[in-house]
Amino acid sequence: MSRELAPDGILTNLVMAGFVVGDRDIPKERLSRIAAAAATGRTTLATDVANVVVFLCSEANGHVTGELIRADGHFLTPSANAPASTDNGPPDPGPKAGKMPAVQRKSVTKPAQPSCS
DSSP: OHHHHGGGTOOOEEEEOOOBOOSOOOOHHHHHHHHHHSTTSSOBOHHHHHHHHHHHHSTTOSSOOSEEEEOSTTOSSOOTTSOOOOSSSSOOOOTTOOOOOOOOOOOOOOOOOOOOO
16 A cells, blocks of 8 residues: 555555553553563554654655554563563453444545746
C-alpha cells in the first residue's frame, strides 16, 4: 500500500500498541508483572501511543512509510530480565474491553505538487 500511495504524498504506517493500561481495574501484582515484561520497565500509556501517531501525522514526518511501529516498551517480545510468567499470554483486558471499531475509508485528494521558482 505504501508504494501505491506514497507518490501521491500519502504515507502509510501501522502503530502496534500492545497492551495499554487505562482505566481498567487491574490488580497491582499483575501491573507489576506487565511492567517487568517490558524492556522499559513500565506499562504503556495511551499518551505513548498517541505521541507516535502525532509524529507520523505531522509535517516532521516526510519520509517514514510502510512501517510497523511498536509503541509497547518492547512488551510483546519477552525481556531477558523479566520474571517467568505463569500466565498464558497478555493479561485479560477485563469486561470494559470491546471490539475495535471498523475502519472507515475516506477519499483523499491529491496534494498540490510543490513548484520550484
